[in-house]
Amino acid sequence: MSFDLFLLGWTDLRAAELPADTVPARVARVDRGAAEVIAADGQHHVKYGARVRRSSVGDPVALPCVGDWVALRWLPEGRYELDEVLPRTTAFVRGGVSRDSVGGLSGDGQGQVLAANVDVVFVAEPSMHSTDFADLGRIERLVALAWESGGTPVVLVTKADLFESGLEELLADVRAAAPGVDVHAVSSLRGEGVTLAAGYLHGSRTAVVLGPSGAGKSTLVNALAGLGVMETQQVRAADGRGRHTTVHRELIPLAGGGLIIDTPGIRRIGLYDIGEGVDLVFADIEELARRCRFADCGHVSEPGCAVLASLENGELPERRLQSWRKLQREAAWMASRTDARLRKEQQNKWKIIHKEMRRSPRNRP
Known part of the structure; x- marks a missing residue:
């Protein structure tokens, strides 16, 4: 069976990102170290290549996912290999x-x-x-x-x-x-x-x-x-x-x-790299916050707090305010954890570079 990739979401912009000597495919399902993909010439079960395995070490976000567009490379043994995940639009x-x-x-x-x-x-x-x-x-x-x-x-x-x-x-x-x-x-x-x-x-x-x-x-x-x-x-x-x-x-x-x-049922889903998402969901609270007397109002007990005033007069439900506070705390916590992980990765990167420099013959006496 053949497929029209443009009906699967393929575009000329994606074509410009496709590495040489590869063919495009869209991931329909993932398994450990392999994926079911849809290419123009049909569906294939492909294993991850070395490039994909290296890029995903320590970073699960880089792993192929359902909906991804990927580049397949034909191997001499007569099969495709998932060579690279193309840039995601969302x-x-x-x-x-x-x-x-x-x-x-x-x-x-x-x-x-x-x-x-x-x-x-x-x-x-x-x-x-x-x-x-x-x-x-x-x-x-x-x-x-x-x-x-x-x-x-x-x-x-x-x-x-x-x-x-x-x-x-x-x-x-x-x-x-x-x-x-x-x-x-x-x-x-x-x-x-x-x-x-x-x-x-x-x-x-x-x-x-x-x-x-x-x-x-x-x-x-x-x-x-x-x-x-x-x-x-x-x-x-x-x-x-x-x-x-x-x-x-x-x-x-x-x-x-x-x-x-x-997708399978979700019992709990944590925030990740949240920016404007929480602000958009709680646009009503963000609008109230702009009316507070103090720009750095914490909406706890400060005088002139428009958020607390709306809570007291019944316009803002207590449940919604608590939910907003919870997601704000979680987003801040995740941001701190992400920053710490990035710092650790950067430190490890420079340790490897310095180690290789010490091994280099040019740096030996």
Whole structure:
């Protein structure tokens, strides 16, 4: 089977970045040290070449990811090798943040690319949740990362057919948590909202679906593809939680145009290299902060604080302020960890250079 690479997102600009004597391909799935790719002459299972292995040492972000465009080199033994990852236009990266045994943040400041060269990020949040109707904090976090990736976030409140009443109120709460972002109710089983989601995908546009287990991501992918391409399972009745069905990320070309990446359920996703993403999600708080009496207001107990005033009069929900503070702390912590890692890498680089200089015959007596 042959493929038109331009329908997969290939462009003349990418062609200019392709190394000599290589052919382009797009990564559809990754495995340890290898990937399934789609090239013009068909699909191939390719192993990583030495250049890719070297560039990814100590930096997981450099590893090939689903959605990447890569250069394949033909080997004398009659097979392709993944020679190089081409520059990404967008990348959805999560940080390695977790909670340690004493409740603090821990991690190494490194990131993991969940999807690359994505135009649209579908944030899937189920309308029926075991403890609440929707996890607004998770939506805020994923939307912040979506903005930071360079893609356009779209929130899909899934399984709307299971929501008995108050759907419009729920959608209003979600819109308040993601200002400036399109929010749609979707029932993949009934086909409601699927056409709206498909409207974001045309030509060679690529979307990734992110959300917790049981959010109906694979069911949505199947509805968009018009085929049962992804296995699905029901949410556990005992606790309302979803079971992991998708265990890998996979790029799927859609018959009607566009491509979509299905992903496993996300339990926790840390921030990574956050700049304007948090500011865009919390544009309402950022606007209030500009009205504070003091430019360096910490919004804790300072006089003339517009943020606290809005909190006291009920215009700003306490939950949203706490969520903003949490993401600000995490972003600052990740930035400090990343800076420390970069300093360490630079130190190691100069140690190697100095060691080689001492070994050089020109420096010997």
